[in-house]
Amino acid sequence: MKLDRVRGHLELLLLSVLSDGPGHGYALLAALRDRSDGALDFTEGAVYPALHRLEDLALIDSDWQQVLGRRRRVYRITPAGTKALAAQRSDWRALVDAVDAVLRPVQLRTAVAR
Amino acid sequence: MSRPSAASPVECYLDELLTACAGLPPGETRWLLAETEAHLRDRAEALSAGGVPDFEAEEQAVAQFGPVAAIVRAERDRARLPLLALMRQVLGSAVLLGSVGAVAVGVSGVLAAVLQAIGGARFVVGDPSSSAMTGSACARWFQGDPHAASCAAAAISDWSAETTWYRIAFGVLGALVLAVGHRYLARGTGRLLPAQVGDTIAVTLFLAAGVATAALGVDAIATASGHGSGKWFSAAPVALGAAVIYGVRLSRALRRQPAARVA
Numbered sequence: 530m531k532l533d534r535v536r537g538h539l540e541l542l543l544l545s546v547l548s549d550g551p552g553h554g555y556a557l558l559a560a561l562r563d564r565s566d567g568a569l570d571f572t573e574g575a576v577y578p579a580l581h582r583l584e585d586l587a588l589i590d591s592d593w594q595q596v597l598g599r600r601r602r603v604y605r606i607t608p609a610g611t612k613a614l615a616a617q618r619s620d621w622r623a624l625v626d627a628v629d630a631v632l633r634p635v636q637l638r639t640a641v642a643r
Numbered sequence: 644m645s646r647p648s649a650a651s652p653v654e655c656y657l658d659e660l661l662t663a664c665a666g667l668p669p670g671e672t673r674w675l676l677a678e679t680e681a682h683l684r685d686r687a688e689a690l691s692a693g694g695v696p697d698f699e700a701e702e703q704a705v706a707q708f709g710p711v712a713a714i715v716r717a718e719r720d721r722a723r724l725p726l727l728a729l730m731r732q733v734l735g736s737a738v739l740l741g742s743v744g745a746v747a748v749g750v751s752g753v754l755a756a757v758l759q760a761i762g763g764a765r766f767v768v769g770d771p772s773s774s775a776m777t778g779s780a781c782a783r784w785f786q787g788d789p790h791a792a793s794c795a796a797a798a799i800s801d802w803s804a805e806t807t808w809y810r811i812a813f814g815v816l817g818a819l820v821l822a823v824g825h826r827y828l829a830r831g832t833g834r835l836l837p838a839q840v841g842d843t844i845a846v847t848l849f850l851a852a853g854v855a856t857a858a859l860g861v862d863a864i865a866t867a868s869g870h871g872s873g874k875w876f877s878a879a880p881v882a883l884g885a886a887v888i889y890g891v892r893l894s895r896a897l898r899r900q901p902a903a904r905v906a
Contacts, residue, residue: 554681555686577682602678
Protein backbone atom coordinates (compact mmCIF):
# COMPACT_ATOMS: atom_id res chain seq x y z
CA MET A 530 0.00 0.00 0.00
CA LYS A 531 1.25 3.51 -0.80
CA LEU A 532 2.22 4.59 2.68
CA ASP A 533 2.43 8.30 1.88
CA ARG A 534 -1.37 8.22 1.46
CA VAL A 535 -1.80 6.69 4.90
CA ARG A 536 0.81 8.75 6.73
CA GLY A 537 -1.57 11.68 7.12
CA HIS A 538 -3.90 9.39 9.03
CA LEU A 539 -1.28 7.93 11.37
CA GLU A 540 -2.64 9.87 14.33
CA LEU A 541 -6.17 8.57 13.70
CA LEU A 542 -4.83 5.02 13.47
CA LEU A 543 -2.86 5.42 16.70
CA LEU A 544 -5.91 6.79 18.51
CA SER A 545 -7.91 3.83 17.27
CA VAL A 546 -5.33 1.31 18.52
CA LEU A 547 -5.09 3.14 21.85
CA SER A 548 -8.88 3.01 22.24
CA ASP A 549 -8.41 -0.76 22.79
CA GLY A 550 -6.05 -0.13 25.71
CA PRO A 551 -2.76 1.51 26.73
CA GLY A 552 0.50 0.62 25.05
CA HIS A 553 4.07 1.71 24.36
CA GLY A 554 5.32 2.73 20.92
CA TYR A 555 6.69 -0.64 19.87
CA ALA A 556 3.52 -2.46 20.93
CA LEU A 557 1.31 0.09 19.17
CA LEU A 558 3.27 -0.33 15.95
CA ALA A 559 2.95 -4.11 16.22
CA ALA A 560 -0.80 -3.71 16.74
CA LEU A 561 -1.08 -1.47 13.66
CA ARG A 562 0.77 -4.05 11.62
CA ASP A 563 -1.32 -6.95 12.95
CA ARG A 564 -4.65 -5.20 12.52
CA SER A 565 -3.82 -4.31 8.91
CA ASP A 566 -2.45 -7.80 8.16
CA GLY A 567 0.93 -6.22 7.52
CA ALA A 568 -0.39 -3.78 4.91
CA LEU A 569 0.43 -0.78 7.10
CA ASP A 570 4.14 -0.90 7.75
CA PHE A 571 5.34 2.58 8.71
CA THR A 572 8.85 3.89 9.11
CA GLU A 573 8.91 2.98 12.77
CA GLY A 574 10.46 6.19 14.04
CA ALA A 575 7.53 8.22 12.64
CA VAL A 576 5.25 6.80 15.33
CA TYR A 577 6.93 8.71 18.17
CA PRO A 578 6.55 12.30 16.90
CA ALA A 579 2.92 11.39 16.08
CA LEU A 580 2.37 10.14 19.65
CA HIS A 581 4.02 13.26 21.07
CA ARG A 582 1.80 15.47 18.90
CA LEU A 583 -1.31 13.67 20.16
CA GLU A 584 -0.10 14.20 23.71
CA ASP A 585 0.46 17.92 22.98
CA LEU A 586 -3.19 18.04 21.94
CA ALA A 587 -4.20 16.25 25.19
CA LEU A 588 -5.81 13.47 23.16
CA ILE A 589 -3.56 10.93 24.91
CA ASP A 590 -1.41 10.96 28.02
CA SER A 591 1.52 8.85 29.11
CA ASP A 592 3.87 7.85 31.88
CA TRP A 593 7.08 5.89 32.27
CA GLN A 594 6.69 2.26 33.25
CA GLN A 595 8.96 -0.75 33.59
CA VAL A 596 7.64 -3.24 31.01
CA LEU A 597 9.44 -6.55 30.28
CA GLY A 598 12.61 -5.31 31.96
CA ARG A 599 12.79 -2.05 30.00
CA ARG A 600 11.75 1.49 30.89
CA ARG A 601 9.04 2.50 28.42
CA ARG A 602 6.65 5.36 27.87
CA VAL A 603 3.14 3.90 28.02
CA TYR A 604 0.40 5.89 26.26
CA ARG A 605 -3.33 5.86 26.91
CA ILE A 606 -6.27 7.64 25.28
CA THR A 607 -7.96 10.50 27.18
CA PRO A 608 -11.70 11.31 27.16
CA ALA A 609 -10.91 14.14 24.71
CA GLY A 610 -9.06 11.60 22.55
CA THR A 611 -12.05 9.24 22.58
CA LYS A 612 -14.29 12.09 21.47
CA ALA A 613 -11.83 13.16 18.75
CA LEU A 614 -11.55 9.56 17.56
CA ALA A 615 -15.33 9.27 17.17
CA ALA A 616 -15.45 12.50 15.17
CA GLN A 617 -12.48 11.53 12.99
CA ARG A 618 -13.90 8.04 12.38
CA SER A 619 -17.13 9.58 11.19
CA ASP A 620 -15.24 12.03 8.91
CA TRP A 621 -13.14 9.19 7.52
CA ARG A 622 -16.20 7.04 6.74
CA ALA A 623 -17.90 9.97 5.03
CA LEU A 624 -14.75 10.56 2.94
CA VAL A 625 -14.42 6.86 2.03
CA ASP A 626 -18.11 6.69 1.02
CA ALA A 627 -17.78 9.83 -1.10
CA VAL A 628 -14.60 8.69 -2.85
CA ASP A 629 -16.08 5.23 -3.31
CA ALA A 630 -19.19 6.68 -4.93
CA VAL A 631 -17.07 8.59 -7.42
CA LEU A 632 -14.77 5.66 -8.20
CA ARG A 633 -17.59 3.16 -8.66
CA PRO A 634 -18.18 2.30 -12.38
CA VAL A 635 -21.12 4.22 -13.88
CA GLN A 636 -23.23 1.12 -14.72
CA LEU A 637 -22.93 -0.19 -11.19
CA ARG A 638 -23.89 3.24 -9.83
CA THR A 639 -27.03 3.25 -12.00
CA ALA A 640 -27.93 -0.24 -10.84
CA VAL A 641 -27.46 0.74 -7.22
CA ALA A 642 -29.64 3.82 -7.75
CA ARG A 643 -32.47 1.63 -9.09
CA MET B 644 27.61 -1.65 33.84
CA SER B 645 29.79 -2.26 30.81
CA ARG B 646 30.74 0.50 28.41
CA PRO B 647 28.65 0.20 25.21
CA SER B 648 30.39 -0.96 22.09
CA ALA B 649 31.06 2.02 19.84
CA ALA B 650 30.57 -0.11 16.74
CA SER B 651 27.06 -1.20 17.73
CA PRO B 652 24.58 0.14 15.12
CA VAL B 653 22.06 0.92 17.85
CA GLU B 654 24.65 2.86 19.90
CA CYS B 655 25.82 4.74 16.79
CA TYR B 656 22.22 5.60 15.92
CA LEU B 657 21.54 6.87 19.46
CA ASP B 658 24.73 8.97 19.36
CA GLU B 659 23.64 10.46 16.03
CA LEU B 660 20.17 11.13 17.41
CA LEU B 661 21.57 12.83 20.51
CA THR B 662 23.76 15.10 18.37
CA ALA B 663 20.86 15.97 16.03
CA CYS B 664 18.60 16.84 18.97
CA ALA B 665 20.70 19.93 19.78
CA GLY B 666 18.31 22.81 20.41
CA LEU B 667 15.38 20.65 21.51
CA PRO B 668 14.41 20.98 25.20
CA PRO B 669 16.59 18.61 27.30
CA GLY B 670 13.55 16.75 28.67
CA GLU B 671 12.25 16.03 25.18
CA THR B 672 15.68 14.84 24.07
CA ARG B 673 15.96 12.42 27.00
CA TRP B 674 12.41 11.20 26.35
CA LEU B 675 13.03 10.62 22.63
CA LEU B 676 16.35 8.86 23.28
CA ALA B 677 14.85 6.55 25.92
CA GLU B 678 11.90 5.61 23.71
CA THR B 679 14.11 5.13 20.66
CA GLU B 680 16.55 2.91 22.55
CA ALA B 681 13.76 0.74 23.99
CA HIS B 682 12.22 0.41 20.52
CA LEU B 683 15.48 -0.44 18.77
CA ARG B 684 16.42 -3.03 21.39
CA ASP B 685 12.96 -4.63 21.19
CA ARG B 686 13.14 -4.79 17.41
CA ALA B 687 16.73 -6.15 17.39
CA GLU B 688 15.81 -8.80 19.98
CA ALA B 689 12.78 -9.86 17.93
CA LEU B 690 14.92 -10.16 14.81
CA SER B 691 17.62 -12.08 16.70
CA ALA B 692 14.99 -14.45 18.07
CA GLY B 693 13.99 -15.09 14.45
CA GLY B 694 17.51 -16.20 13.63
CA VAL B 695 19.11 -12.97 12.39
CA PRO B 696 22.70 -12.52 13.73
CA ASP B 697 22.91 -9.86 16.48
CA PHE B 698 24.85 -7.24 14.50
CA GLU B 699 22.60 -7.55 11.43
CA ALA B 700 19.54 -7.48 13.68
CA GLU B 701 20.67 -4.12 15.06
CA GLU B 702 21.37 -2.83 11.54
CA GLN B 703 17.89 -3.84 10.38
CA ALA B 704 16.28 -2.35 13.49
CA VAL B 705 18.00 0.97 12.81
CA ALA B 706 17.07 0.90 9.11
CA GLN B 707 13.40 0.22 9.92
CA PHE B 708 13.33 3.02 12.46
CA GLY B 709 14.17 5.57 9.75
CA PRO B 710 16.68 8.39 9.29
CA VAL B 711 17.57 10.49 12.34
CA ALA B 712 17.02 13.73 10.40
CA ALA B 713 13.39 12.89 9.59
CA ILE B 714 12.56 12.04 13.20
CA VAL B 715 14.21 15.16 14.63
CA ARG B 716 12.57 17.33 11.95
CA ALA B 717 9.16 15.91 12.90
CA GLU B 718 9.87 16.67 16.58
CA ARG B 719 10.92 20.23 15.75
CA ASP B 720 7.86 20.74 13.49
CA ARG B 721 5.67 19.58 16.34
CA ALA B 722 6.94 22.45 18.46
CA ARG B 723 6.41 24.99 15.65
CA LEU B 724 3.25 27.09 15.56
CA PRO B 725 1.18 26.47 12.37
CA LEU B 726 0.95 29.53 10.08
CA LEU B 727 -2.85 29.68 10.40
CA ALA B 728 -2.64 29.72 14.20
CA LEU B 729 0.00 32.46 14.02
CA MET B 730 -2.21 34.55 11.71
CA ARG B 731 -5.12 34.08 14.13
CA GLN B 732 -2.92 35.31 16.98
CA VAL B 733 -1.75 38.32 14.95
CA LEU B 734 -5.36 39.17 14.08
CA GLY B 735 -6.52 38.75 17.70
CA SER B 736 -3.73 40.95 19.02
CA ALA B 737 -4.31 43.55 16.29
CA VAL B 738 -8.03 43.76 17.19
CA LEU B 739 -7.21 44.12 20.87
CA LEU B 740 -4.44 46.68 20.35
CA GLY B 741 -6.53 48.57 17.78
CA SER B 742 -9.43 48.83 20.22
CA VAL B 743 -7.08 50.10 22.95
CA GLY B 744 -5.81 52.66 20.43
CA ALA B 745 -9.40 53.71 19.67
CA VAL B 746 -10.10 54.13 23.40
CA ALA B 747 -6.95 56.30 23.62
CA VAL B 748 -8.30 58.43 20.75
CA GLY B 749 -11.56 58.79 22.68
CA VAL B 750 -9.71 59.93 25.81
CA SER B 751 -7.78 62.43 23.68
CA GLY B 752 -11.16 63.75 22.49
CA VAL B 753 -12.17 64.44 26.09
CA LEU B 754 -8.81 66.13 26.66
CA ALA B 755 -9.31 68.19 23.48
CA ALA B 756 -12.66 69.39 24.86
CA VAL B 757 -10.95 70.44 28.10
CA LEU B 758 -8.16 72.26 26.21
CA GLN B 759 -10.78 73.93 24.04
CA ALA B 760 -12.61 75.15 27.15
CA ILE B 761 -9.34 76.53 28.55
CA GLY B 762 -7.56 77.83 25.44
CA GLY B 763 -10.41 78.34 22.98
CA ALA B 764 -11.38 76.49 19.81
CA ARG B 765 -8.60 78.13 17.78
CA PHE B 766 -5.99 76.60 20.11
CA VAL B 767 -7.33 73.13 19.33
CA VAL B 768 -8.20 73.27 15.64
CA GLY B 769 -6.08 76.14 14.27
CA ASP B 770 -6.94 78.64 11.55
CA PRO B 771 -8.49 77.55 8.29
CA SER B 772 -6.37 78.38 5.24
CA SER B 773 -7.84 80.95 2.87
CA SER B 774 -7.91 78.39 0.05
CA ALA B 775 -10.20 76.17 2.14
CA MET B 776 -12.80 78.91 2.57
CA THR B 777 -14.74 78.46 -0.66
CA GLY B 778 -18.33 79.60 -0.97
CA SER B 779 -19.84 76.12 -0.68
CA ALA B 780 -17.61 75.23 2.28
CA CYS B 781 -18.56 78.42 4.10
CA ALA B 782 -22.26 77.75 3.46
CA ARG B 783 -21.90 74.27 4.96
CA TRP B 784 -20.03 75.61 8.02
CA PHE B 785 -22.64 78.35 8.58
CA GLN B 786 -25.35 75.67 8.58
CA GLY B 787 -23.65 74.19 11.68
CA ASP B 788 -23.18 77.56 13.40
CA PRO B 789 -25.52 80.23 11.91
CA HIS B 790 -24.46 82.83 14.51
CA ALA B 791 -20.73 82.67 13.67
CA ALA B 792 -19.16 86.07 13.01
CA SER B 793 -17.24 84.94 9.93
CA CYS B 794 -16.62 81.97 7.63
CA ALA B 795 -13.36 81.28 9.53
CA ALA B 796 -15.21 81.28 12.87
CA ALA B 797 -17.86 78.94 11.47
CA ALA B 798 -15.10 76.63 10.20
CA ILE B 799 -13.36 76.61 13.60
CA SER B 800 -16.65 75.88 15.33
CA ASP B 801 -17.34 72.97 12.94
CA TRP B 802 -13.85 71.50 13.22
CA SER B 803 -13.68 71.80 16.99
CA ALA B 804 -16.86 69.71 17.28
CA GLU B 805 -15.33 67.14 14.93
CA THR B 806 -12.06 67.07 16.91
CA THR B 807 -13.85 66.31 20.16
CA TRP B 808 -17.04 64.39 19.35
CA TYR B 809 -15.69 62.26 16.50
CA ARG B 810 -12.80 61.22 18.72
CA ILE B 811 -15.09 60.45 21.65
CA ALA B 812 -17.44 58.44 19.42
CA PHE B 813 -14.43 56.49 18.09
CA GLY B 814 -13.36 55.85 21.68
CA VAL B 815 -16.79 54.51 22.64
CA LEU B 816 -16.68 52.19 19.63
CA GLY B 817 -13.18 51.07 20.68
CA ALA B 818 -14.39 50.40 24.23
CA LEU B 819 -17.22 48.22 22.90
CA VAL B 820 -14.86 46.22 20.66
CA LEU B 821 -12.39 45.94 23.55
CA ALA B 822 -15.06 44.63 25.94
CA VAL B 823 -16.37 42.03 23.47
CA GLY B 824 -12.94 41.16 22.04
CA HIS B 825 -11.25 40.81 25.41
CA ARG B 826 -14.01 38.57 26.67
CA TYR B 827 -13.66 36.23 23.67
CA LEU B 828 -9.88 36.40 23.29
CA ALA B 829 -9.10 35.99 26.99
CA ARG B 830 -11.32 32.90 27.22
CA GLY B 831 -9.09 30.57 25.22
CA THR B 832 -5.37 30.07 25.06
CA GLY B 833 -3.35 30.70 21.90
CA ARG B 834 -5.71 33.37 20.55
CA LEU B 835 -3.22 36.19 21.10
CA LEU B 836 0.47 36.71 20.47
CA PRO B 837 2.62 36.09 23.56
CA ALA B 838 1.98 38.95 26.02
CA GLN B 839 5.55 40.25 25.80
CA VAL B 840 5.40 40.45 22.01
CA GLY B 841 2.06 42.28 22.14
CA ASP B 842 3.33 44.66 24.83
CA THR B 843 6.51 45.41 22.88
CA ILE B 844 4.48 46.30 19.78
CA ALA B 845 2.11 48.44 21.89
CA VAL B 846 4.97 50.33 23.58
CA THR B 847 6.60 51.01 20.22
CA LEU B 848 3.42 52.24 18.52
CA PHE B 849 2.15 54.38 21.43
CA LEU B 850 5.61 55.85 22.04
CA ALA B 851 5.97 56.72 18.34
CA ALA B 852 2.46 58.25 18.30
CA GLY B 853 3.18 60.21 21.49
CA VAL B 854 6.49 61.60 20.29
CA ALA B 855 5.10 62.43 16.82
CA THR B 856 2.01 64.25 18.15
CA ALA B 857 4.08 66.15 20.74
CA ALA B 858 6.49 67.22 17.97
CA LEU B 859 3.58 68.40 15.80
CA GLY B 860 2.20 70.38 18.76
CA VAL B 861 5.57 72.08 19.28
CA ASP B 862 5.75 72.76 15.55
CA ALA B 863 2.30 74.41 15.68
CA ILE B 864 3.54 76.68 18.52
CA ALA B 865 6.63 77.62 16.48
CA THR B 866 4.94 78.18 13.14
CA ALA B 867 1.29 79.08 13.86
CA SER B 868 1.44 80.95 17.17
CA GLY B 869 0.10 77.86 18.91
CA HIS B 870 -3.10 77.76 16.86
CA GLY B 871 -4.02 74.12 16.32
CA SER B 872 -1.41 72.83 18.76
CA GLY B 873 -4.13 71.67 21.17
CA LYS B 874 -5.19 69.05 18.61
CA TRP B 875 -1.76 67.44 19.01
CA PHE B 876 -1.25 68.17 22.69
CA SER B 877 -4.55 66.45 23.49
CA ALA B 878 -3.25 63.27 21.85
CA ALA B 879 0.40 63.22 22.99
CA PRO B 880 -0.09 62.65 26.76
CA VAL B 881 -2.66 59.93 26.16
CA ALA B 882 -0.36 58.07 23.76
CA LEU B 883 2.65 58.52 26.04
CA GLY B 884 0.57 57.40 29.04
CA ALA B 885 -0.47 54.24 27.20
CA ALA B 886 3.19 53.63 26.28
CA VAL B 887 4.16 53.93 29.95
CA ILE B 888 1.41 51.50 31.07
CA TYR B 889 2.45 48.91 28.49
CA GLY B 890 6.13 49.60 29.26
CA VAL B 891 5.67 48.95 32.99
CA ARG B 892 3.79 45.73 32.26
CA LEU B 893 6.50 44.61 29.84
CA SER B 894 9.27 45.51 32.26
CA ARG B 895 7.61 43.52 35.07
CA ALA B 896 7.20 40.49 32.81
CA LEU B 897 10.82 40.66 31.64
CA ARG B 898 12.15 41.01 35.17
CA ARG B 899 10.21 37.93 36.27
CA GLN B 900 12.26 35.82 33.83
CA PRO B 901 15.14 33.81 35.27
CA ALA B 902 18.37 35.79 35.13
CA ALA B 903 20.58 34.92 32.17
CA ARG B 904 23.61 32.94 33.09
CA VAL B 905 26.81 34.94 32.90
CA ALA B 906 29.71 32.92 31.52
